[in-house]
Amino acid sequence: MGRGPSIENRKNAEDARRGKIFTKLIREITIAARGGADPAGNARLRVAIDKALSSNMSKDTIERAVRRGSGADGADDMQEIRYEGYGPSGVALIIDTMTDNPVRTVSDVRHALSKHGGNLGTSGSVAFQFQRIGELVFDTSAAGAEDKLLEVALDAGADDVQSADGRSAVLCAPENFEAVKKALTDAGLQPTSADVVMRPENRVAVSGEAEETLRDLLDWLDELDDVQEVYHNAALPAE
Numbered sequence: 001m002g003r004g005p006s007i008e009n010r011k012n013a014e015d016a017r018r019g020k021i022f023t024k025l026i027r028e029i030t031i032a033a034r035g036g037a038d039p040a041g042n043a044r045l046r047v048a049i050d051k052a053l054s055s056n057m058s059k060d061t062i063e064r065a066v067r068r069g070s071g072a073d074g075a076d077d078m079q080e081i082r083y084e085g086y087g088p089s090g091v092a093l094i095i096d097t098m099t100d101n102p103v104r105t106v107s108d109v110r111h112a113l114s115k116h117g118g119n120l121g122t123s124g125s126v127a128f129q130f131q132r133i134g135e136l137v138f139d140t141s142a143a144g145a146e147d148k149l150l151e152v153a154l155d156a157g158a159d160d161v162q163s164a165d166g167r168s169a170v171l172c173a174p175e176n177f178e179a180v181k182k183a184l185t186d187a188g189l190q191p192t193s194a195d196v197v198m199r200p201e202n203r204v205a206v207s208g209e210a211e212e213t214l215r216d217l218l219d220w221l222d223e224l225d226d227v228q229e230v231y232h233n234a235a236l237p238a239e
Contacts, residue, residue, distance in 0.1 A: 020223075020225075021055055022055070022057060022061070023225065024098075024228050025048070025051060025052045025055060025057060026052075026057075026061065026065045027078060027098040027228065028048045028051070028052075028098070028228065029045065029048045029049060029052060029062060029065040029066060029069060030065045030066075030068050030069035030078060031069060031078055031080055031098060032044040032045040032047075032048045032069065033045055033065065033066045033067075033068070033069025033070045034069050034070070036070070037066050037067070037069075037070035037072070043178060045066070046178065047177070047178070047195065047196065049062055049066075050194075051194075051195065077100050078098050078099065078100055079098070079099055079100070079102060080096070080097070080098055081096075081097050081098075081099060081102055081105065081106075082094065082095070082096050082097070082123075082127075083095040083097065083106070083109050083120060084120075084121045084122070084123060084124070084125050084126045084127055085109075085113050085118055085119055085120040085121045085125075085126070086113075086118050086119055086121060086126070087113065087116060087117070087118040087213075087214050087217050087232065087234075088116060088117045088118060088206070088210045088213040088214050088217070089204070089206050089210040089214070089234075090204070091118075091204060091206060091214055091232050091233060091234045092126035092129050092130075092200070092232065092233045093113075093118070093126065093230065093231070093232050094126060094127065094130060094198050094230070094231040094232075095109055095221060095227060095229075095230050096227070096228045096229040096230075096231075097109070097224075097226045097227050097228060098226060098228050099226040101226075104226070105224075105226040106120075108224050108226065109221070109224070109227070112217060112220045112221050112224065113217070115217075115220070116213050116214070116216060116217035116220070117213060118217065127198075129200055129201055129202070129233055130198040130199060130200050130201065130231060130233070131198070131199050131200075131201060132174055132196065132197075132198055132199075133171055133172070133173070133174065133196070133197065133198075133199045134170075134171065134172040134173065134174050134176065134177030134180065134181075134195075134196050134197075135169055135170070135171055135193075135194070135195065135196075135197045135199060136169070136170040136172075136180065136181060136184065136191040136193070136194040137167060137168070137169050137170075137191055137192050137193045137194070138167070138168050138169075138170070138184075138189060138190075138191050138192065139166065139167060139192055140163060140166060140167065140168040141166030141167075146163050146168055148187075148189070149161060149168055149170065149184075149189055150168075152183060152184055152187045152189060153170045153180065153183075153184060155183070156179065156180045156183030156184065157172060157176045157179060157180055157183075158170045158171060158172045158176070158180050159171050159172050159173065170184065170191075171199070174196045177194075177196055181194055197229075197231065198229075198231040199231075200231070200232070200233035201233075202233065203233050203234060203235040204233055204234055204235065205234075205235050206234045206235070206236070211234075211236065214232070214234055214236070215236070218230060218232070
């Protein structure tokens with residue numbers, strides 16, 4: 001008897017998490033569709049749809065988001081706004097948002113940063129520490145997996161493969177992202193994540209209370225409805 005509520009609570013929490021992921025994916029598709037409703041001619045839309053499908057979003061939901069973004073279902077007032085700032089111990093942060101209320105969004109982001117010992121910076125204040133790059137992450141803990149990935153990735157036009165602790169990140173120029181991803185998946189290699197990201201040039205070490213505060217900040221930002229992605233340059237050990 002006592003286990004019922006616990007299972008129900010876990011299911012409710014999972015449903016809420018899934019709902020937040022879907023909301024962010026729908027926003028990404030909607031914004032991307034402004035560049036054209038046909039994925040064949042819109043690389044950003046293709047990537048957004050791939051991410052949605054990999055999260056098991058229905059094709060009907062995806063099509064509605066495309067129609068809204070392209071204007072077929074009326075005007076869409078979403079804006080993309082990037083914020084830059086610093087977290088605890090001077091960790092650099094890039095916070096990408098999509099919002100229909102910029103005043104609310106900047107207030108929420110500023111509050112999150114200040115509450116965790118950080119501050120909002122000006123445009124360009126930290127972006128120079130990051131590089132826009134295609135990144136595909138794979139589980140390469142199995143014997144021989146890392147060697148196979150390296151061979152396929154470099155043949156496909158990837159720039160680098162970085163491996164540590166049973167995980168490997170394939171890095172490539174944004175314009176080569178789709179070709180590299182296709183070559184890897186065609187070879188039977190399925191990434192655990194794949195996107196064009198803002199990757200830090202160098203990472204800074206954080207530990208102890210600063211690490212705990214930073215993790216709290218990242219969780220806080222992730223919970224904000226308007227926040228799509230958060231990039232940072234901290235060297236955080238995987239949990």
